[in-house]
Amino acid sequence: MSHNSFGHMFRVTTWGESHGPALGCTVDGAPSGLPLAEAELQHWLDRRRPGTSRYTTQRREPDRVEILSGVFEGVTTGTPIQLMIRNTDQRSKDYSEIAQKFRPGHADYTYWMKYGIRDYRGGGRSSARETAARVAAGGVARKVIEALAPGCTVTGAMVQMGPHGIDRTAWDWDEIERNPFWTPDPKAATDWAGYLDGLRKAGSSVGAVVEVVGRGVPAGLGAPVYGKLDGDLAAAMMSINAVKGVEIGDGFAAAALTGEENADEIFMGNDGPRFGANHAGGVLGGISSGQDVVVRFAVKPTSSILTPRRTVDLEGRETEIVTKGRHDPCVGIRAVPVGEAMMACVLADHLLRHRGQQGANRGSIGKGGEP
Amino acid sequence: MSHNSFGHMFRVTTWGESHGPALGCTVDGAPSGLPLAEAELQHWLDRRRPGTSRYTTQRREPDRVEILSGVFEGVTTGTPIQLMIRNTDQRSKDYSEIAQKFRPGHADYTYWMKYGIRDYRGGGRSSARETAARVAAGGVARKVIEALAPGCTVTGAMVQMGPHGIDRTAWDWDEIERNPFWTPDPKAATDWAGYLDGLRKAGSSVGAVVEVVGRGVPAGLGAPVYGKLDGDLAAAMMSINAVKGVEIGDGFAAAALTGEENADEIFMGNDGPRFGANHAGGVLGGISSGQDVVVRFAVKPTSSILTPRRTVDLEGRETEIVTKGRHDPCVGIRAVPVGEAMMACVLADHLLRHRGQQGANRGSIGKGGEP
């Protein structure tokens, strides 16, 4: 019951605080024999790294990942992989105000109520810096996916910033890497740039919706009834800082549909069954169907804003607070690579589980009905 | 890594299929010394029981729960509590069509792809009948909550049926028990009755949104970063049949807000800090704040409808299917007591975890700032 671990066969335990000497994670369960280099993990970390555009926090962290164990001569050995990232830009500043007051919307209050102590420097353990370790773990997960489900990919995209959604008919996968918002809609990228500049200058912040899509996910991942693939994805995404909602496929929109509208009819294609639609988001009864696995999550606006907010201090006196630190006007942006990493970890975990439990007994269709 | 268990300190393992001889659950971790009678559990099961109104499946199941272990002379002993419910109305019918074809939107297809075998009678393990066991477990969870957090209650309500939401200003907690939809809005209850009658007669179905509220939840439940209270609630709700989305507090609506709008300011009340709003839904940084814990989940329309849908059979031939069995036109109705049970189980689990790990070190406010 580690509160800082997730996954079963592919198990990740993260550690570290925003302003401690380092942070990192232990990845336990990666099969032996996978080539793994620091540079490969660095690629994913660089996507999440702060300070890459004017739309993310100006904290300067190289986020260099070191592999301390589990890899021998460039190949995984099946033993735990320790990944460490040193913190370098823990700017010396005056934390006395934050140490005494509770920032509304932050975890300051609840950490204090739970633990009676908190590392207030940059949010301590509740800081989104912890997600750097997840992204590193996600890099290992992608290697597992590559080995066990070749062709399977995981891609995240921002599909809504504040009240502004994208035009889904303009979806362009290649566009995602071309703009600082990871959005697939070029027009949205342009519009959002102006919108976010305004918010940033005003010292304000805004929420977002991120969509992560797993393509090429084999059918059969997930298990009833509390090891469902969508249940694990929901827990994984909800564990990301500032996430307040998760949905699969049509999600909340499915509530407004009739059974006729919601049915994903099945047809026979050249390579086996194919579906006429994907309202289900690739998961039926908690098990992947072979369609794209589609997850969306809502990120609330960061609570660190320049407008004073009412709060109380440790002595119980009412007061005001303004959060002046380096912050993200839209934390949803940097949540994109984190959401990808979480889906990659969940898929790697379920691929390993599936191989263990059910691999020999899969069903098939159109071959006499025998497994 | 049991796929059929949830919780850590309060751990529930369910078993059983729709048309097997019985179903039930093992509840492990309930403290000793709690009075527990079958009648108390029966109260909650009767709320979920099929056939109580014309808006739910006409399958007739008394859903009588038997306590087979863990209770001695009316009191829990700290050993595992086995709860069993016999199936009685497994109507003998012709399942040959379902056995050969895959019902779109059902788990038929994915179970087959995963296991190469499926109990097609009534959906087998993927049937919502499994949730009867959860509701029984939820009854035990409520006893734990009563002992550890007196005054804490868990109440579910339907807040949207199909496209029709409720008027939240008309919210009346007492109304919930007075209508067959568990809705707090009397006008919605009347409107929905007519709407659902139409769908039912047409052999159609519709989705819904259910809200579950924990009132009186103590501050400090949940732990960073993968044992978050909201993460566990998300997994719990997503594990309920037909659920496609989960949100906490403002949820997806938070994506459209600015930081100023989203901040729950803190003031000093007579009994300690109080919040000016509850956008966060009672959870900050994964830990309860002492405010109401508010969770909503979206239920898709049941896929069992009378309109023929295109599908394939085991031989890979394209065909059509109509599902004629006894089904719920809006499964969201019976999901209300299930959602309550899941929140009760999660809270019981976290109350026990919290007592174990952090109980001695809670912080306080306004008493000199010392824990």
Added chain:
Amino acid sequence: MSHNSFGHMFRVTTWGESHGPALGCTVDGAPSGLPLAEAELQHWLDRRRPGTSRYTTQRREPDRVEILSGVFEGVTTGTPIQLMIRNTDQRSKDYSEIAQKFRPGHADYTYWMKYGIRDYRGGGRSSARETAARVAAGGVARKVIEALAPGCTVTGAMVQMGPHGIDRTAWDWDEIERNPFWTPDPKAATDWAGYLDGLRKAGSSVGAVVEVVGRGVPAGLGAPVYGKLDGDLAAAMMSINAVKGVEIGDGFAAAALTGEENADEIFMGNDGPRFGANHAGGVLGGISSGQDVVVRFAVKPTSSILTPRRTVDLEGRETEIVTKGRHDPCVGIRAVPVGEAMMACVLADHLLRHRGQQGANRGSIGKGGEP
């Protein structure tokens, strides 16, 4: 963290008390597609059943096992298998003495200190009746082993009763099924009969040592460093009632050896490497080597004897107690099938884990050294 579960991929949760209406277990994780009938499980239960000779308790229990879920048309479906055994001979007797006093060597005292309540009828949850559920689970485990490691067998034997060991040079596997002590040494069987008759008539009891051997266990099961095969076997055996010690291979005798004596040299046989000895008991570095897996465990004498022993009562008064119930003069006898069941469950669990994690990457020897 269920205290009543063991295993990960093959996960067993037992429930029930000595004098409750029933006891049983949930087996979660058995792959789909295995033929499974009640009669097959009954075979193993009959070996552990009380009252089969004058050397075991005279409680009369048919120990009929019912499969309540997880099997469809005689084949496992991959969903949880619920096995239930009804208690029938809960003789109505006067438990008032036991209810008030603590029997030395029993769990009476510690259950009371932990839970503040105990089901004193026949020991409640601490009774060895709980092991009936394990034996049923072991029957399922054997089916998993049969499917994943054909030819692998698990056999238990009593190798010491009280101070009397066996002549290991006389070991005859077939003899084990021919005497009431499951001993492989015919002479010991004869000697022990007279010895135990004497103890039984005197109302006394005696300890024993049981050896369980897994033959045909594939190399590669177990994982460093806390998921070691021998670590899991040690926990499994120590969890059996009255067990006070566990050893692998030479066990405690290895402490007296030099490195030269203890080395199991390796040679090349026709089918690959073979070992010159098996001091290690088939496990090196926590991973199976392909040799016989040899585990021994020590069972203390049952504490239920006719000679009065000094104790205290609930009021804290010093007193004496005599335990008059139906008891086993040598509980080690009935521990033999239980030990077998535990090893079968551990092996099934590790076979499934291994398939999941490392199956594709095993090494080989003498084929160019490449995996």
Added chain:
Amino acid sequence: MSHNSFGHMFRVTTWGESHGPALGCTVDGAPSGLPLAEAELQHWLDRRRPGTSRYTTQRREPDRVEILSGVFEGVTTGTPIQLMIRNTDQRSKDYSEIAQKFRPGHADYTYWMKYGIRDYRGGGRSSARETAARVAAGGVARKVIEALAPGCTVTGAMVQMGPHGIDRTAWDWDEIERNPFWTPDPKAATDWAGYLDGLRKAGSSVGAVVEVVGRGVPAGLGAPVYGKLDGDLAAAMMSINAVKGVEIGDGFAAAALTGEENADEIFMGNDGPRFGANHAGGVLGGISSGQDVVVRFAVKPTSSILTPRRTVDLEGRETEIVTKGRHDPCVGIRAVPVGEAMMACVLADHLLRHRGQQGANRGSIGKGGEP
């Protein structure tokens, strides 16, 4: 299902190889508010450190522990504690022989068969260097014990070297810290010195038996039936390198006793019940009784000896091997602090579990019998 973690509420995950850049562990679950300094952990590490006498390996490692997270201003915060120890003396040597051959009695063979790759430098992950991380974690565990069970101590001692046992009537707790063998018998310390010098010079090795005693352990730790305190201790000790047997209390000797001899009678002392003997080793029915918790484990002789042994190479050719590296003639010596650390971790875990689950409902004796 992390193979590199142990414990539930107090959860330790170790990582690292003998010749990697570093090794360490994540300690998750330590309550907040405990003072914790590197120097305190260093104290325990120094006891296990290699090269402290001529009886342990001559590898020179300072084993300096760094706290990388979870501690703020000298106090635990309730977040994961990362402890790192850099490897410094990974002597550059020629590993080509070991890389090609399998050392009898080592994990070389089984790692290869499982993973198809192994880090052969110094044994990689199978090296006893991993236990440095356990000892660091044990230091944190002792702080938890100190807070939750003041006065509870954990002490290890060597009670047998090779065939030479100690005189238990000469047991002197203070003597343990005075000799290089951690033995409580001064005469044994002298005798063993000569004996081990002989073996060391001959390039041989020998086994040992270590006893670990928990004094002041509160009654009520452990839970039926697979979360037993003795079951967890057995798994913990068996997970230590080279351990082949574990026993509690009288252990294997109990097999030779009658029920009369084995009974620990109960009397009423000034402070409550007291026992007339401790055959049970402080555990009844898997739950601590309040007596000393006594665990012994057998350590086999290290397989690294100068006498050539027969083996095979990767190509399947028969050959011989001599292990020339720096090794411990009696690894049992350095297993003493490791055994202590494992018991400390198990007790810390169970203290936290107990507080969570049953703390409010403990029974008492002599106060009217009410909890």
